[in-house]
Amino acid sequence: MTIIAFNHYWVIRWHWLLLNLFAVGILIGLSIWQWQRGEEKEKTLARVAEWQVKGSLNADALKAMNPAQLDGVHLQMPVRWLAPVVWLLDNRIYQGRIGYDVVIPVAVEHFHQPVIVNLGWVEAPVQRSDLPVVKVPGDFYVDGILRTRTGGLLLGQNLESSNSWPQRIQQVEFDQLYASLPTDMHQEYKDLYPGVVYQQQGTRFISYYRPVVMPPEKHRAYALQWALLALAVTIIALVASARRRETMPKPPD
Structure with a gap:
């Protein structure tokens, strides 16, 4: 199928269009997932920092508080x-x-x-x-x-x-x-x-745990990377399907 827009003929091949939409959808999904992971990591760091300010708790906290409130x-x-x-x-x-x-x-x-x-x-x-x-x-x-x-x-x-x-x-x-x-x-x-x-300490084993291994900024950088790849795939698809009007054969009378 061919359409005319912006002084160009746009040649649409449905199988390529569906493949492009599929690829762009995956890339956008990865971008959103990485962004959400960054948000989660930021909240985790904030919770841990808040608890550090409040100081350590003892076993009484386990009895008195909901587990979800004690994360970090x-x-x-x-x-x-x-x-x-x-x-x-x-x-x-x-x-x-x-x-x-x-x-x-x-x-x-x-x-x-x-x-x-x-x-x-x-x-x-x-x-x-x-x-x-x-x-x-x-x-x-x-x-x-x-x-x-x-x-x-x-x-x-x-x-x-x-x-x-x-x-x-x-x-x-x-x-x-x-x-x-x-x-x-x-x-x-x-x-x-x-x-x-x-x-964190006091055992014969190696304590190496960190609440966050990959910082939120790195997740956001990955999110931007996936989004730019989605944009690049879209641009390539548009360029590949575009034909200038003057290079296209004239339709029959």
């Missing part, structure tokens, strides 16, 4: 490890080395839910079939950042079934982790607290 808070409290449960969060990279995050449930005095604590990073053995030997203290002091807004993309099986500890996991999924607890813990606790405390 700095917690300090004595806890007891619920032995022998240890989960190893897979595919964690630290300074170019592959390893695991050591994740455990802990009991908090006068609190009805175990709390998940990420103790930090440990290097993986050479053989994939081997798991690192981790030594977790029975009683210790939590000093870390609580994140209640967790989640991510999970590909494949999360929890590797095993009759012994530690167990390898791909992601912290509270329902699945609770289901893997020993039977006697199910009798004492009904579920897990919906949040993870990232220990």
Whole structure:
């Protein structure tokens, strides 16, 4: 199909038009997604900064406040490890080395839910079939950042079934982790607290967690990049379909 506009003939080929619209739609979607990610990161940094000004909280905050209100808070409290449960969060990279995050449930005095604590990073053995030997203290002091807004993309099986500890996991999924607890813990606790405390210091593991890895400005730069690519695809498509009037054959009388 050919139309005339702005002193040009525009040759429209429907399959190319649909392909162009599809490509531009994907690029615009990526741009919007990156922009939204930047907004989320900015809000996270603001929450963490606000909690830092207010100072650290103790276990009483877990009892008194909704978990969603506590995202980013700095917690300090004595806890007891619920032995022998240890989960190893897979595919964690630290300074170019592959390893695991050591994740455990802990009991908090006068609190009805175990709390998940990420103790930090440990290097993986050479053989994939081997798991690192981790030594977790029975009683210790939590000093870390609580994140209640967790989640991510999970590909494949999360929890590797095993009759012994530690167990390898791909992601912290509270329902699945609770289901893997020993039977006697199910009798004492009904579920897990919906949040993870990232220990900042005081353990033999490497504490490397940061609330935000990629800054908001970088997400916005990526958003602009995708938007410019969408614009470039549109311009190329317009140029490819344009023909000057004088170069087109005259229609028959």
